[in-house]
Every structure is written in structure tokens, then in C-alpha cells.
Amino acid sequence: MDDRLLLLGLLRQSEMHGYQLYEFIERNLTTCTNLKKPSAYFLLSKMEAEGLVEVQETRTGNRPPRKVYRLTPEGERLFWQSLEENLAQFIPTVFVGDVGLAFLDQLPSQRALDLLQRRQAAMQMYLAKLEALPPHRGSAALLIQHQIHHVRSELAWLASLIADLQSASQSAALDEKGLKALENTRSKSNPK
Amino acid sequence: MDDRLLLLGLLRQSEMHGYQLYEFIERNLTTCTNLKKPSAYFLLSKMEAEGLVEVQETRTGNRPPRKVYRLTPEGERLFWQSLEENLAQFIPTVFVGDVGLAFLDQLPSQRALDLLQRRQAAMQMYLAKLEALPPHRGSAALLIQHQIHHVRSELAWLASLIADLQSASQSAALDEKGLKALENTRSKSNPK
DNA sequence: TATTGAATAGTCAATTTTGAATATTCTGAA
DNA sequence: TTCAGAATATTCAAAATTGACTATTCAATA
Structure with a gap:
């Protein structure tokens, strides 16, 4: 429609x-x-x-x-x-990229980190392209602003995921518990 | 795939x-x-x-x-x-809801405001549902956190759009320029 | 002036997606 | 027990989407 x-x-x-x-x-x-x-x-x-x-x-x-x-x-x-x-109306966003995240814990945490950092780089490149776009006229400009806002927000989220993953794998090096630690960490932090 | x-x-x-x-x-x-x-x-x-x-x-x-x-x-x-x-990889998000935004300037600004406020309400309801979800196990929790983060970010963006629209229609009441004012306002504000 | 490649314009067969239907089993209330 | 409706499980015809192709025009350059 x-x-x-x-x-x-x-x-x-x-x-x-x-x-x-x-x-x-x-x-x-x-x-x-x-x-x-x-x-x-x-x-x-x-x-x-x-x-x-x-x-x-x-x-x-x-x-x-x-x-x-x-x-x-x-x-x-x-x-x-x-x-x-x-x-x-509001139609919830579907993130196909989250299919991979659903299986993140299947990977050794170092590999997971590597891959997510590549995703991060791809996002940064996309953002740079958006920001370099010649100023559009009318409401097209609105849509670009929206996309920029969104990608920035996604970047922030990914950065925090990566950070959690990093500190989890740090403690894993000590306590041998691997990714399990991460899930607890994140599911509890729920900032307003 | x-x-x-x-x-x-x-x-x-x-x-x-x-x-x-x-x-x-x-x-x-x-x-x-x-x-x-x-x-x-x-x-x-x-x-x-x-x-x-x-x-x-x-x-x-x-x-x-x-x-x-x-x-x-x-x-x-x-x-x-x-x-x-x-x-x-990163696959840019497509916002079907933005199709409507592309034609926002076709509507009288009061009507546009009404509709966007309904969208806002729908988003708030969706967010409330997400936040009320019983705690999921494993990486499903991650996906829910992601969705929550995203909806909050979208709500913030929509609120700022509505605010701009409101102040634009305020000045329109004075200077009779209508929605045109809005586009300039937003396309210039580009916070880091 | 030919030739080549990009831009313009559209179509088609094959693949994919969907709404709706079918069919069985289970659950509980009358 | 029986009947209705929910849950389980799958299929199908119809509709929508896609990659790949066709064909013309234009622009540049050899």
C-alpha cells in the first residue's frame, strides 16, 4: 500500500x-x-x-x-x-542484521568482535555518504535527516554492544565463562 | 539469504x-x-x-x-x-513510514500535526509493550534491547519534528509562509 | 564517420510471497 | 458424550517481485 x-x-x-x-x-x-x-x-x-x-x-x-x-x-x-x-500509524522496524546477532553467542568472542567492528566500519561509511550528500530540496531533506539520525543511533548502540562484548571477553579470560557473562550484563542495564 | x-x-x-x-x-x-x-x-x-x-x-x-x-x-x-x-555487513534501514513524511508539506500543518501525534501515540504503545515483555533468554534479549533502543530514538526524532512543525505553524500564523519555513529550519540544524 | 558505452525505457519468465483454505487433534464447557 | 472453538500442521492458487534481457537514443572519441 x-x-x-x-x-x-x-x-x-x-x-x-x-x-x-x-x-x-x-x-x-x-x-x-x-x-x-x-x-x-x-x-x-x-x-x-x-x-x-x-x-x-x-x-x-x-x-x-x-x-x-x-x-x-x-x-x-x-x-x-x-x-x-x-x-x-507506526510500523515497527525489522532489522535483518539482527538475524546474525541472534546467533552471536555461537561464535568465539574474538571473532564476533572482529565481525561487528567490520559492521561498524560499514555503518560509518554509509553515514559519511549521507552527510556528504548535496543538500536535497523539500521533504527529501527530511528523509535524509531521519536516516542520519537513525544511523547515528544505531552506531551508538553497536558501540555499546561492542564495548560490553569486549569487557565480557576480558573477564572471560579470567573466569573462563565466555559469552554467558554478556547476556546478564546487558539484559539488566536498561537506562531510561 | x-x-x-x-x-x-x-x-x-x-x-x-x-x-x-x-x-x-x-x-x-x-x-x-x-x-x-x-x-x-x-x-x-x-x-x-x-x-x-x-x-x-x-x-x-x-x-x-x-x-x-x-x-x-x-x-x-x-x-x-x-x-x-x-x-x-550493514544493510540500511528502509522506513516505509517515511513515504508519508515525503508528502507532509501537502497537508495543512494542523492536520499534519494531528496525524503525527497519533503516530507518536502508536509508537509509545509499542514501546510500552516491548518494555513490559517478560525477560527473554539468551540473544533474544539482545534483539529486544535493540528494538527498544531504536524506538526510543525514533520517538526522540519524531518529537523534534513535531516541535519544529509546531513552531513553524506558529510563525506561519504571523508571516503567512506556512510549511516552507520548516524545511529551512530542519535542514540547517545538523547537531553532531 | 563509425564505434563504443552510457543513459533511457520497458518487458518477461522464473522465483518468491501471500491470503485463504484444509485437515487433524486437543480442551473444556454444556 | 458431544460440540465448539483453539491449537497444530501443511498446502495451494493467486499475486507480487526479481534478475536478466531487449531495444532505442545519445555523447564522445577514435
């Missing part, structure tokens, strides 16, 4: 053909969707069938004809409805 | 049939995957075809036979490889 909202919202600002939509999303809105090219086309033709958008075929030279999409009043209605719905 | 890692990792701890896997994920690991029941079954039979897991059909009474899966050495190898890969 959110991808429809995205397409409707963009078409509302100006009519476009599939590739333009895809390009724009790819360049400016990757932080809020994974929509790929064929999915974009698929969605568009579906939305046409549902009467949310109208198509105008335009042929330039002997190119394959481009389909230019524009919003119908029906589409406009759905836009407002979906926009309100999207803004009012 | 991450869902395979998840299934492999769980099967490595003990053999299980599809429903058990699904149930366990549903109860303890929803913060790191969206894997639905039929997808779990699909993945399992695919992994069987790939020689990553073995099946043992067990029939109890005249129930439909249950397929119990266990890891093969091949599966074990892939587990370690995928685990290291997962831990070492």
Missing part, C-alpha cells in the same frame, strides 16, 4: 512515465522503499486497471511508445486517504 | 518441523524478519532440494505426516558463512 501512496504522491505533483518515476525514487527515495523497476511498472498498470491513474501513450520517433501516467480524481482520493493512514 | 540463516541457525540448535520453526520465529524473532508461514515451508523444501537440510517424515496416528528437518554438514557450512557475512 505504501508503494502505491508513493506513486500516487509523485504523479500528483506531475504526470510522468514509468521510468521517470522509477528514476526519481531510486535517486531520492531509497530510504523509504525498495521498489524495483519491474515492480513499479507492475504497480502502475495495476493502478490503471483500478482507475487510480490514466495513461496517455505518446510516441516519439520510432521509439517504443511511452506511457505517461496522470492521477484520476479516484487516485487523488486514495492519495489523501493513504497519506493520512501512513502518517497516523 | 537472511531468512535461510535464521532457519539454519534454529535447526542447528535442534531439529524441528516447519510449524515449530514458524512458531518460534513468530514468538521470539519478529524484530528481525517478516517470514510468514508459507514462506517458511517454501524455504525449507528449497533448502532440502539444495542439500542444506535433511527431512525425516514422522507419522503420528493418522495425522498428515510431519516433516522434521535437521541440518546437513553442507547446511552447517552455509550457516557459518552466512552468519559471518550477516554480522560483517
Whole structure:
């Protein structure tokens, strides 16, 4: 539903053909969707069938004809409805990177540390890229600020995990208890 | 690939049939995957075809036979490889909720505020649920801590967005410039 | 002026995901 | 005991997504 909202919202600002939509999303809105090219086309033709958008075929030279999409009043209605719905709700974030964390205790703690430090480096690089981005206009800027805020927060969390892991493996060197110590440490510290 | 890692990792701890896997994920690991029941079954039979897991059909009474899966050495190898890969990389988070934010300026600012405050309430409820969760064992606890950290950070960000929106609509009441003011405000404030 | 590679524009078969249905067993209340 | 509904366990057809491909135009350079 959110991808429809995205397409409707963009078409509302100006009519476009599939590739333009895809390009724009790819360049400016990757932080809020994974929509790929064929999915974009698929969605568009579906939305046409549902009467949310109208198509105008335009042929330039002997190119394959481009389909230019524009919003119908029906589409406009759905836009407002979906926009309100999207803004009012909260969808919990799924962290695929946490699958690995779920099995962190299977690894020797030194190896775990190594890997997490590589993750940390990858995050720092991503953050640097975000911060170096040329200033975007309008609400795209908002999304980038959001992503920056998020990555900083994730970096802080990862740093604290790494620190715990380090001190746990320190004491493990003494008391031979390994990662078990860590779980207790972290599950108790629950700062407001 | 991450869902395979998840299934492999769980099967490595003990053999299980599809429903058990699904149930366990549903109860303890929803913060790191969206894997639905039929997808779990699909993945399992695919992994069987790939020689990553073995099946043992067990029939109890005249129930439909249950397929119990266990890891093969091949599966074990892939587990370690995928685990290291997962831990070492960082996959940027996609915020579907940001689709709405991308069109925030299309709404009258009072309406935008209303909706975002509802989102805020939804987030607070989710956080409360997380915090009330009975203490989980092992690394599941880690994932919950992560989710809590994340939601707190998101709440802070949303609060600051709402505050900016409020002060922007205050000045709009004076200078009639509406939401335009907001974008400038936020895109400049970039705290270290 | 050819040639090559990037950018533009879209499609398709194959894969993956999903909602909904099926079927059995268990639990407890009437 | 019996009937209803929850829990267990899986499957399937329909829908959505993807990687890989096709094809044209444009820009630069050999």
C-alpha cells in the first residue's frame, strides 16, 4: 500500500512515465522503499486497471511508445486517504542484521568482535555518504535527516554492544565463562 | 539469504518441523524478519532440494505426516558463512513510514500535526509493550534491547519534528509562509 | 564517420510471497 | 458424550517481485 501512496504522491505533483518515476525514487527515495523497476511498472498498470491513474501513450520517433501516467480524481482520493493512514500509524522496524546477532553467542568472542567492528566500519561509511550528500530540496531533506539520525543511533548502540562484548571477553579470560557473562550484563542495564 | 540463516541457525540448535520453526520465529524473532508461514515451508523444501537440510517424515496416528528437518554438514557450512557475512555487513534501514513524511508539506500543518501525534501515540504503545515483555533468554534479549533502543530514538526524532512543525505553524500564523519555513529550519540544524 | 558505452525505457519468465483454505487433534464447557 | 472453538500442521492458487534481457537514443572519441 505504501508503494502505491508513493506513486500516487509523485504523479500528483506531475504526470510522468514509468521510468521517470522509477528514476526519481531510486535517486531520492531509497530510504523509504525498495521498489524495483519491474515492480513499479507492475504497480502502475495495476493502478490503471483500478482507475487510480490514466495513461496517455505518446510516441516519439520510432521509439517504443511511452506511457505517461496522470492521477484520476479516484487516485487523488486514495492519495489523501493513504497519506493520512501512513502518517497516523507506526510500523515497527525489522532489522535483518539482527538475524546474525541472534546467533552471536555461537561464535568465539574474538571473532564476533572482529565481525561487528567490520559492521561498524560499514555503518560509518554509509553515514559519511549521507552527510556528504548535496543538500536535497523539500521533504527529501527530511528523509535524509531521519536516516542520519537513525544511523547515528544505531552506531551508538553497536558501540555499546561492542564495548560490553569486549569487557565480557576480558573477564572471560579470567573466569573462563565466555559469552554467558554478556547476556546478564546487558539484559539488566536498561537506562531510561 | 537472511531468512535461510535464521532457519539454519534454529535447526542447528535442534531439529524441528516447519510449524515449530514458524512458531518460534513468530514468538521470539519478529524484530528481525517478516517470514510468514508459507514462506517458511517454501524455504525449507528449497533448502532440502539444495542439500542444506535433511527431512525425516514422522507419522503420528493418522495425522498428515510431519516433516522434521535437521541440518546437513553442507547446511552447517552455509550457516557459518552466512552468519559471518550477516554480522560483517550493514544493510540500511528502509522506513516505509517515511513515504508519508515525503508528502507532509501537502497537508495543512494542523492536520499534519494531528496525524503525527497519533503516530507518536502508536509508537509509545509499542514501546510500552516491548518494555513490559517478560525477560527473554539468551540473544533474544539482545534483539529486544535493540528494538527498544531504536524506538526510543525514533520517538526522540519524531518529537523534534513535531516541535519544529509546531513552531513553524506558529510563525506561519504571523508571516503567512506556512510549511516552507520548516524545511529551512530542519535542514540547517545538523547537531553532531 | 563509425564505434563504443552510457543513459533511457520497458518487458518477461522464473522465483518468491501471500491470503485463504484444509485437515487433524486437543480442551473444556454444556 | 458431544460440540465448539483453539491449537497444530501443511498446502495451494493467486499475486507480487526479481534478475536478466531487449531495444532505442545519445555523447564522445577514435
